[in-house]
Amino acid sequence: MSRNGGDEPLVEIEGVSKRYGSIVALDGVTATVRERAVGLLGANGAGKSTLMRVMLGLIRADAGSARVLGIDASRPAWEVRRLLGYMPEHSCLPLGMTARDLVVHMGELRGLPRRVAVLRASEVLFQVGLEEERSRLIRTFSVGMKQRTNLAQAIVHSPGLVILDEPTNGLDPAGREEMLALVRRLSTELGIAVVMSSHVLEDVARTCDSVIVLREGKVAATRAIDHTSAAVRGDVRVRIVGDPDGFARAARQLGLKVHRDGGGEDGWLIVQGGDADGVLTGVRDAACTAGVGLRELRPAGPTLEESLIGAIG
Amino acid sequence: MSAADARVTDVAYSTYDGPRAGRIAAIWSLARWSSLRALGARRGWKAKVIPITLILLGFAPALVVLGLRALFGPTVFKGGLADALPYSNYTATIGIVILVFSVVVTPELVCPDRRDRTLSLYFSTAISRGDYVVGKVLAALMPILLVTLAPPLILYAGNVLFAIHPLAYVERHWADIPRIIGAGLLIGVFYALVGLAISSLTSRRAFAVGGYLAFLAIPTVVGGVLAHALNENYLRLLAFAAVPIQAARGLYPDYSDRGHLSAGLWAATSVEIMVVAIVVLAVRYGRDTG
Numbered sequence: 001m002s003r004n005g006g007d008e009p010l011v012e013i014e015g016v017s018k019r020y021g022s023i024v025a026l027d028g029v030t031a032t033v034r035e036r037a038v039g040l041l042g043a044n045g046a047g048k049s050t051l052m053r054v055m056l057g058l059i060r061a062d063a064g065s066a067r068v069l070g071i072d073a074s075r076p077a078w079e080v081r082r083l084l085g086y087m088p089e090h091s092c093l094p095l096g097m098t099a100r101d102l103v104v105h106m107g108e109l110r111g112l113p114r115r116v117a118v119l120r121a122s123e124v125l126f127q128v129g130l131e132e133e134r135s136r137l138i139r140t141f142s143v144g145m146k147q148r149t150n151l152a153q154a155i156v157h158s159p160g161l162v163i164l165d166e167p168t169n170g171l172d173p174a175g176r177e178e179m180l181a182l183v184r185r186l187s188t189e190l191g192i193a194v195v196m197s198s199h200v201l202e203d204v205a206r207t208c209d210s211v212i213v214l215r216e217g218k219v220a221a222t223r224a225i226d227h228t229s230a231a232v233r234g235d236v237r238v239r240i241v242g243d244p245d246g247f248a249r250a251a252r253q254l255g256l257k258v259h260r261d262g263g264g265e266d267g268w269l270i271v272q273g274g275d276a277d278g279v280l281t282g283v284r285d286a287a288c289t290a291g292v293g294l295r296e297l298r299p300a301g302p303t304l305e306e307s308l309i310g311a312i313g
Numbered sequence: 314m315s316a317a318d319a320r321v322t323d324v325a326y327s328t329y330d331g332p333r334a335g336r337i338a339a340i341w342s343l344a345r346w347s348s349l350r351a352l353g354a355r356r357g358w359k360a361k362v363i364p365i366t367l368i369l370l371g372f373a374p375a376l377v378v379l380g381l382r383a384l385f386g387p388t389v390f391k392g393g394l395a396d397a398l399p400y401s402n403y404t405a406t407i408g409i410v411i412l413v414f415s416v417v418v419t420p421e422l423v424c425p426d427r428r429d430r431t432l433s434l435y436f437s438t439a440i441s442r443g444d445y446v447v448g449k450v451l452a453a454l455m456p457i458l459l460v461t462l463a464p465p466l467i468l469y470a471g472n473v474l475f476a477i478h479p480l481a482y483v484e485r486h487w488a489d490i491p492r493i494i495g496a497g498l499l500i501g502v503f504y505a506l507v508g509l510a511i512s513s514l515t516s517r518r519a520f521a522v523g524g525y526l527a528f529l530a531i532p533t534v535v536g537g538v539l540a541h542a543l544n545e546n547y548l549r550l551l552a553f554a555a556v557p558i559q560a561a562r563g564l565y566p567d568y569s570d571r572g573h574l575s576a577g578l579w580a581a582t583s584v585e586i587m588v589v590a591i592v593v594l595a596v597r598y599g600r601d602t603g
């Protein structure tokens with residue numbers, strides 16, 4: 001689904017290469033973004049930021065083409081940029097402005113009439129949880145509040161697609177949790193497609209529907225993220241020290257489903273039953289009730305990490 | 314409305330499908346926000362004091378002359394109200410105010426953007442690098458015109474108001490209006506471009522102010538000393554602070570120069586300096602990608 005109609009992809013990247021002197025930042029990258037939330041995953045220097053800047057038309061690719069929301073990103077770049085939101089990685093907010101003034105200003109720069117920009121600034125600052133602090137100077141904000149202001153300016157103009165460059169960078173655990181929840185809300189509740197870069201797989205897995213892995217400027221793997229997969233649901237494989245049948249009975253009494261995986265006395269048991277916390281609590285309680293020990297406990301299916309590692313090779 | 318009718322309404326995020334303005338509106342928005350902030354709008358009182366004081370000083374000669382005329386009647390100035398403060402001399406009279414004002418305003422327009430690394434944010438919107446420079450030049454020009462254009466226009470309006478026959482005054486002095494506008498624009502554009510070019514070289518406002526003052530003052534002093542010592546009038550063209558004001562005076566019929574340099578020479582020097590400033594801005598803000 002895309003904002004620009006029908007099944008047209010949100011982003012189409014075809015053989016994009018970019019070189020800075022002797023350094024190859026992107027090497028023939030080809031990717032298509034159709035999902036509402038896509039993660040760009042890779043280590044520092046993998047080419048994530050360069051690819052985002054190509055999408056925004058901020059830099060021209062040496063070869064290849066990029067179409068964003070159906071518009072050629074390289075020409076005229078300003079036309080596509082006013083339909084996109086962008087949250088840069090580094091701190092780039094004018095510290096002497098209030099959050100409200102900045103968001104209004106950025107809305108105007110992206111084509112909103114002034115009156116609309118003022119109204120929408122209040123809306124988005126509310127959405128990111130800064131309604132009480134909107135009149136404070138940005139220099140008085142914490143890192144987390146700055147990041148939320150950064151996100152607010154990126155979505156004030158109701159973009160079809162928002163590009164987030166390492167949105168959790170520099171945040172403490174609580175701030176990271178809040179930011180990840182906000183990013184997930186963009187695509188699931190606010191109707192804004194998301195392309196998010198990160199070098200943390202968990203961040204991508206929690207907020208995106210698919211992932212594109214970049215390594216040394218190339219696409220190393222692409223995977224859909226199944227939020228209903230066994231790994232995400234919390235199904236586990238356990239190996240018991242003691243009586244596995246006793247453990248299975250106890251677990252079933254707690255409402256869990258248990259079946260053997262692999263057969264034999266030393267085989268694995270698969271335990272299923274609702275969310276991850278519920279399964280783990282059930283396994284613990286069943287082990288206590290049956291008087292058995294847990295030798296190993298693993299996610300039931302291959303994790304996204306295992307899947308990606310397998311794909312990258 | 315009773316309390317029972319009241320309800321809590323969530324501030325929902327709505328999509329916007331209305332018209333979106335283009336680059337021109339974005340440039341204008343950048344110019345408007347930047348110029349207002351340079352004048353201290355939506356900032357503390359400390360940021361407002363200096364620009365507002367300088368603007369008032371720029372208006373002071375006109376207000377004094379018109380005030381005296383209003384208080385003491387038409388006989389207060391022997392040569393007539395218009396001769397008390399000729400339009401051709403107005404910007405020279407407040408030359409130091411114009412200079413200090415531009416030194417205060419122009420670094421504020423670009424230095425914080427570099428210091429806070431806001432440029433990447435701006436360039437992710439509808440404006441390109443070229444648009445940014447145009448917007449900042451407009452942002453510098455608008456406040457500077459408050460001291461180069463508005464005061465002589467106020468003086469002109471006062472002269473019309475206090476003239477015994479206002480229509481006859483306008484008939485005799487209509488040509489002064491384009492001269493006032495031309496002079497105000499020339500001086501304004503000069504100081505806007507030069508101030509921005511020097512300020513674009515650093516992210517530190519203090520360095521920009523110092524560099525700007527040095528650029529205007531050092532050649533002026535050196536040129537003056539050498540011109541006197543060598544008896545070479547052309548060296549007076551190094552008086553960069555005076556260059557646009559002398560060029561602007563050339564727009565008036567009563568132009569004179571103590572070094573007998575023509576107005577065209579001052580104007581050519583002004584243009585050369587402005588071209589250099591444009592080149593500096595082009596280099597500093599790089600290739601336009603959009």
